[in-house]
Amino acid sequence: MELTGAQILIKVLEDLGVDTVFGYPGGAVLPIYDALYDSKITHYLTRHEQGAAHAADGYARASGKVGVCFATSGPGATNLVTGLATAYMDSVPVVAITGQVATSLLGRDSFQEADITGITMPITKHNYLVKDPGDLARTVVEAFYIARTGRPGPVLIDIPKDVSAARARYEFPEKVELPGYKPVLTPGEEEVNKAIALINSSERPLIFTGGGTVNAGAEQLLLAFAEKINAPVVASLMGLGGFPGEHPLFLGMLGMHGTKPANYAVSECDLLIAVGVRFDDRVTGDVNSFAPKAKIIHIDIDPAEINKNVRVEVPLVGDVKNSLELLIKGVKEKKPEKWLQYVFGLKEKYPLTYNQECGLKPQKVIETLYKITGGEAIIVTDVGQHQMWAAQFYKFNKPRRFISSGGLGTMGFGLPAGIGAQVARPEQQVIVVSGDGSIQMNSQELMTAAAYNIPVKVIILNNGYLGMVRQWQELFHQRRYSQTKLKNPDFVKLADAYGIRGMRIKKEENLEEKLLEAINYTGPVVVDVWVDREENVFPMVPPGGAIHKMIG
Amino acid sequence: MKHTLSVLVLNKPGVLARISGLLSRRMFNIESITAGYSEEPNITRITIVVQGDDLVLEQVINQLSKLIDVIKIKELPMEETIARELALIKVRALPEKRADIVNIVNIFRANIVDVNRETMVIELTGDEDKINALCEVLTDHGIVEIVRTGKVALNRGPRPAKEL
Numbered sequence: 001m002e003l004t005g006a007q008i009l010i011k012v013l014e015d016l017g018v019d020t021v022f023g024y025p026g027g028a029v030l031p032i033y034d035a036l037y038d039s040k041i042t043h044y045l046t047r048h049e050q051g052a053a054h055a056a057d058g059y060a061r062a063s064g065k066v067g068v069c070f071a072t073s074g075p076g077a078t079n080l081v082t083g084l085a086t087a088y089m090d091s092v093p094v095v096a097i098t099g100q101v102a103t104s105l106l107g108r109d110s111f112q113e114a115d116i117t118g119i120t121m122p123i124t125k126h127n128y129l130v131k132d133p134g135d136l137a138r139t140v141v142e143a144f145y146i147a148r149t150g151r152p153g154p155v156l157i158d159i160p161k162d163v164s165a166a167r168a169r170y171e172f173p174e175k176v177e178l179p180g181y182k183p184v185l186t187p188g189e190e191e192v193n194k195a196i197a198l199i200n201s202s203e204r205p206l207i208f209t210g211g212g213t214v215n216a217g218a219e220q221l222l223l224a225f226a227e228k229i230n231a232p233v234v235a236s237l238m239g240l241g242g243f244p245g246e247h248p249l250f251l252g253m254l255g256m257h258g259t260k261p262a263n264y265a266v267s268e269c270d271l272l273i274a275v276g277v278r279f280d281d282r283v284t285g286d287v288n289s290f291a292p293k294a295k296i297i298h299i300d301i302d303p304a305e306i307n308k309n310v311r312v313e314v315p316l317v318g319d320v321k322n323s324l325e326l327l328i329k330g331v332k333e334k335k336p337e338k339w340l341q342y343v344f345g346l347k348e349k350y351p352l353t354y355n356q357e358c359g360l361k362p363q364k365v366i367e368t369l370y371k372i373t374g375g376e377a378i379i380v381t382d383v384g385q386h387q388m389w390a391a392q393f394y395k396f397n398k399p400r401r402f403i404s405s406g407g408l409g410t411m412g413f414g415l416p417a418g419i420g421a422q423v424a425r426p427e428q429q430v431i432v433v434s435g436d437g438s439i440q441m442n443s444q445e446l447m448t449a450a451a452y453n454i455p456v457k458v459i460i461l462n463n464g465y466l467g468m469v470r471q472w473q474e475l476f477h478q479r480r481y482s483q484t485k486l487k488n489p490d491f492v493k494l495a496d497a498y499g500i501r502g503m504r505i506k507k508e509e510n511l512e513e514k515l516l517e518a519i520n521y522t523g524p525v526v527v528d529v530w531v532d533r534e535e536n537v538f539p540m541v542p543p544g545g546a547i548h549k550m551i552g
Numbered sequence: 553m554k555h556t557l558s559v560l561v562l563n564k565p566g567v568l569a570r571i572s573g574l575l576s577r578r579m580f581n582i583e584s585i586t587a588g589y590s591e592e593p594n595i596t597r598i599t600i601v602v603q604g605d606d607l608v609l610e611q612v613i614n615q616l617s618k619l620i621d622v623i624k625i626k627e628l629p630m631e632e633t634i635a636r637e638l639a640l641i642k643v644r645a646l647p648e649k650r651a652d653i654v655n656i657v658n659i660f661r662a663n664i665v666d667v668n669r670e671t672m673v674i675e676l677t678g679d680e681d682k683i684n685a686l687c688e689v690l691t692d693h694g695i696v697e698i699v700r701t702g703k704v705a706l707n708r709g710p711r712p713a714k715e716l
Contacts, residue, residue, distance in 0.1 A: 304614035
């Protein structure tokens, strides 16, 4: 069957099972949008290409499927960059399709030309510039395969306008042949045996779970493994929900804003079993004093993560599921009584707390959200203090319930990602927890939520500051609040302007009642919550410090 | 410490940019990088000399292996490797000095590939030290310009790098 390049693109997307695309049209993608006009794929028009990239990302994180976004050449493509970098840092499967100027105009600084494959090389798992419509179908199938297998990540396909207009034969490529891409799925036997021996002989084992567990869908196996060896569990920000947040063995998040029990346990354990993590600096603090008494077993699908930031004893390169299955089969049941007594003691002694006096506390807002949603909502955050409070005070019992830009720390991620998550999971309550700074970085996407009646609930923890930066200025820059005090719009009126319900909460008395009203509303809602302005996120490990030396 | 890596890549547009970009953004110290055709038409063979300890080497190999277009990457241990570099050296060679220079060229088993009234171009193949030594000797005569290929390397024995 002979089709245009654009028709081939849409056809192969349909054949891959894609039913949702986020995007924004423009000159170089005119043929693609023309082909889309006849397709059954639902296209969500965002109000900025960055919104499309984050929405595709949120869609992928909430569903585990590949998220897809479209943008035109030049500025359309460069507007995807932050979204792709966000997805890359957090290993999220996204395929971005960009239009490009015609091949005859390439390399001549043509109108709306940008070398997007060059620009995105460091922030994509792979990218393509397609020069022949005959290569299109194979390229798209390869891109999806690369995006979702191994360590997932974003892939970009750049399609010049003449390529999407030219005709070629279409046939769905059943086989992908990539001689240079063969993810290792099962760890070596020798290494597995070493790991089993270490686990059996350890007296103070600790499991550290990350985004890899969630990506692999290995949460059940992790639970079985932890319960078999009775090891306490700590999680990275990306790992939240990979192990039930209310399980007695769970000690919370570790790292810069981790719990005291988690950080102390890491510093005291004699064996750290790291599952799908990459030892980010926000987790380790000073690397040299990280887990000083422990040998480390590191399970990861990406061989390049082994020994990158932290030296490990036993690397298990492979899929988290396969690796955990082998370990569960091999290890003996155990119950390290003394160690458990110690960590349970820590949990009792150092619960997460905050000063409940003086005003409406942001932590209280999160606690209330947790209470009224029964812990069943998908929480999507922006970046800053509100993000850490959401991570600390909402308990995530299931994976894909906490969606946040962990690695890149992208302000402006929350609202569009929340829209993507809601589109992926229409039956699920989706709550965007944001700050007054973050929300303004992509507030134009309120129009997307309004236009499609996507019922995300946007909770703004409004303290009139770039709170996290202000906190650092308070602690490390002698309270010199340089450029962190914000003048804000009236968020209720802003919501109103978009045709969205806006609410304001100023007092703790009606917090629960108003939040309930918001989450029970059928359409999108913006709730502007005026919280205590100078509340800080604690505990906190000062940057570069050892993680057992926390303040607050 | 210096390590020599043999990297087999698919001959696709941008593949060199992918490799050099990755090496520089990951802060690896690259001494030289050389690329050319291999025995297979669609595969380019790149020789990279990288500076660093064993941990750095492990990271370089693992990070490069992640590139989709990289098929195989292998460290070539010095004692089992033949390594060569090619240099072209343009040296000042006024008629009265030519005999001296020809002598030096013979000692190094180099070739003179171009002569004019003022200069000569000398071609030398060898390991890095040999080329450095020739350059050193020629300095007294006045070197006008030098171009060097960077190291290319092949492992000894019957098996090709892709099967190691």
